[in-house]
Amino acid sequence: MSDWREFDQNPVSHSAAHHLTTIQWLLDDQGYARVSDVARHLGITRGSVSVTLKGLRQRGLVVEDDHKHLSLSVEGLRIARGIRTKRILIQALFREVLGVPDNVAEQDACKIEHLISDQTAEAAGGFLIGLEESSSDPQLAKVLQSLRMPPAAPSTNFPGVGTQKLALRLEKKDSHGEDPSS
Amino acid sequence: MSDWREFDQNPVSHSAAHHLTTIQWLLDDQGYARVSDVARHLGITRGSVSVTLKGLRQRGLVVEDDHKHLSLSVEGLRIARGIRTKRILIQALFREVLGVPDNVAEQDACKIEHLISDQTAEAAGGFLIGLEESSSDPQLAKVLQSLRMPPAAPSTNFPGVGTQKLALRLEKKDSHGEDPSS
DNA sequence: TCAACCTGTTTGGGTTACCAAACTCGTTGG
DNA sequence: CCAACGAGTTTGGTAACCCAAACAGGTTGA
Incomplete structure (x- = not known):
C-alpha cells in the first residue's frame, strides 16, 4: 500500500495550482496578469501572492517580464x-x-x-x-x-x-x- | 462561483481524517489503539500523534480511557x-x-x-x-x-x-x- | 508640482503539521 | 533492586500557507 502522505507530495500544491491556472486564465481573459490581478482573483492579499510567486519563479514555473507582467514558463503552462x-x-x-x-x-x-x-x-x-x-x-x-x-x-x-x-x-x-x- | 479556499475548510483535515480512520481500523483489527500504534501505522512520530490527538480530543472526536486506550466518540466515529x-x-x-x-x-x-x-x-x-x-x-x-x-x-x-x-x-x-x- | 492612488515587496504574526530530542513514568528482566 | 525499555508528552525547529501593516515606486489629476 502507498504512503498516505503522498497527499502533499504532489508536483504542485493546491495553492500553487490555483496561482498557475489563474495566471493563465487572466492572460486568456485580459491579455496580461499582474500580482494584484492574481490576488484579486484568488481573494488573497498582494503580499501573499508576491511571496508565493517568488517561489514559483524560483522553481521556473512563472516568468515576469520587465513590466511586472506575469506569464507561465513552458513547464508552468504544462x-x-x-x-x-x-x-x-x-x-x-x-x-x-x-x-x-x-x-x-x-x-x-x-x-x-x-x-x-x-x-x-x-x-x-x-x-x-x-x-x-x-x-x-x-x-x-x-x-x-x-x-x-x-x-x-x-x-x-x-x-x-x-x-x-x-x-x-x-x-x-x-x-x-x-x-x-x- | 465558490471560494477556492474551501479546500481547507473541511470538517477534518487530511491528517485528522487519517488519524481518525486509523484509530477505528486499529480497534477493529487488534481491539485497542494507543498513540504508538497510530504513529507506527501512519509512519509519523509519537510526538506528532500526541499533539494531533490532543486537538482531536479537545474537539470531542477522540476519547482516551484510563488505560491510555483511544477510541472515537460518536461524532468521531460518524x-x-x-x-x-x-x-x-x-x-x-x-x-x-x-x-x-x-x-x-x-x-x-x-x-x-x-x-x-x-x-x-x-x-x-x-x-x-x-x-x-x-x-x-x-x-x-x-x-x-x-x-x-x-x-x-x-x-x-x-x-x-x-x-x-x-x-x-x-x-x-x-x-x-x-x-x-x- | 505634489497629494492621492495603485502596485509590488517586506516584515512580523498566526495556523497546521511534521520532526528530533529530551523528559517522565510504569513495567519488567536479570 | 534497578537498569533498560516502551509509552506518552513536551519543546524547539521547519515549512507552507495565510494576514495585516508598513514601505517604496510609479502615475495621474487638480
Missing part, C-alpha cells in the same frame, strides 16, 4: 493545462455520469483537480469520449439515466442505507485484513 | 465512517467504472476521500448500486466495457490528444467567459 484539464474532466464525470448538480461537481472538482492521477483523469476522459460517441444510442442513454442520481435527492444524509451496505460489501470483497493506511 | 465509506466508493468508481488499476484507484481515493462532498459520494454509491443490480444485463456490461480504459494503456501521457480535445469542447460549452476560480 502543469496549469494539466490541472485545468483534470478539473474539467472530473467535473464532467460527476455531472454527466453521476448526475451531480453542476455547482457541486465544480466544487468537488476544484478541490481534487491537483490530486487526481494522470491515469485516472485520462480514464475519465476516455469514458466521457465513449459516452459522447454513443450518445445517439437510446438504449445506453436510458440505462445511464437510470443509474444517475435522482435530481430530487440532493439533501439525503450521507451515507444512505443502500450506499452504506454497498460500501460494506465492497470493503469485504476487497480487504482480506489488509491495511487501509493508503 | 466522521471516520463517512470518510472510509467515501474512500471505498471513490475507489470502486474509478476501478469498476473507469477501469483504472486498483492500486491507482486506491491512491487517488485516499487523497480525495476527505474532500469529496456527501452528495457526490452518494451519487457514486447510487451509480454503483445500479451497476451491480444490472450486472446480469450483458448489453450493459458490453457497453460499459467499451467505455472503460483499456488495461494496456497505463503509461500514455496525460492528456492524450482525444482527451485534450474533449476537455476543450467541454470548456467551451460550459464557460461563457466566466471565472474558473472555483
Whole structure:
C-alpha cells in the first residue's frame, strides 16, 4: 500500500495550482496578469501572492517580464493545462455520469483537480469520449439515466442505507485484513 | 462561483481524517489503539500523534480511557465512517467504472476521500448500486466495457490528444467567459 | 508640482503539521 | 533492586500557507 502522505507530495500544491491556472486564465481573459490581478482573483492579499510567486519563479514555473507582467514558463503552462484539464474532466464525470448538480461537481472538482492521477483523469476522459460517441444510442442513454442520481435527492444524509451496505460489501470483497493506511 | 479556499475548510483535515480512520481500523483489527500504534501505522512520530490527538480530543472526536486506550466518540466515529465509506466508493468508481488499476484507484481515493462532498459520494454509491443490480444485463456490461480504459494503456501521457480535445469542447460549452476560480 | 492612488515587496504574526530530542513514568528482566 | 525499555508528552525547529501593516515606486489629476 502507498504512503498516505503522498497527499502533499504532489508536483504542485493546491495553492500553487490555483496561482498557475489563474495566471493563465487572466492572460486568456485580459491579455496580461499582474500580482494584484492574481490576488484579486484568488481573494488573497498582494503580499501573499508576491511571496508565493517568488517561489514559483524560483522553481521556473512563472516568468515576469520587465513590466511586472506575469506569464507561465513552458513547464508552468504544462502543469496549469494539466490541472485545468483534470478539473474539467472530473467535473464532467460527476455531472454527466453521476448526475451531480453542476455547482457541486465544480466544487468537488476544484478541490481534487491537483490530486487526481494522470491515469485516472485520462480514464475519465476516455469514458466521457465513449459516452459522447454513443450518445445517439437510446438504449445506453436510458440505462445511464437510470443509474444517475435522482435530481430530487440532493439533501439525503450521507451515507444512505443502500450506499452504506454497498460500501460494506465492497470493503469485504476487497480487504482480506489488509491495511487501509493508503 | 465558490471560494477556492474551501479546500481547507473541511470538517477534518487530511491528517485528522487519517488519524481518525486509523484509530477505528486499529480497534477493529487488534481491539485497542494507543498513540504508538497510530504513529507506527501512519509512519509519523509519537510526538506528532500526541499533539494531533490532543486537538482531536479537545474537539470531542477522540476519547482516551484510563488505560491510555483511544477510541472515537460518536461524532468521531460518524466522521471516520463517512470518510472510509467515501474512500471505498471513490475507489470502486474509478476501478469498476473507469477501469483504472486498483492500486491507482486506491491512491487517488485516499487523497480525495476527505474532500469529496456527501452528495457526490452518494451519487457514486447510487451509480454503483445500479451497476451491480444490472450486472446480469450483458448489453450493459458490453457497453460499459467499451467505455472503460483499456488495461494496456497505463503509461500514455496525460492528456492524450482525444482527451485534450474533449476537455476543450467541454470548456467551451460550459464557460461563457466566466471565472474558473472555483 | 505634489497629494492621492495603485502596485509590488517586506516584515512580523498566526495556523497546521511534521520532526528530533529530551523528559517522565510504569513495567519488567536479570 | 534497578537498569533498560516502551509509552506518552513536551519543546524547539521547519515549512507552507495565510494576514495585516508598513514601505517604496510609479502615475495621474487638480
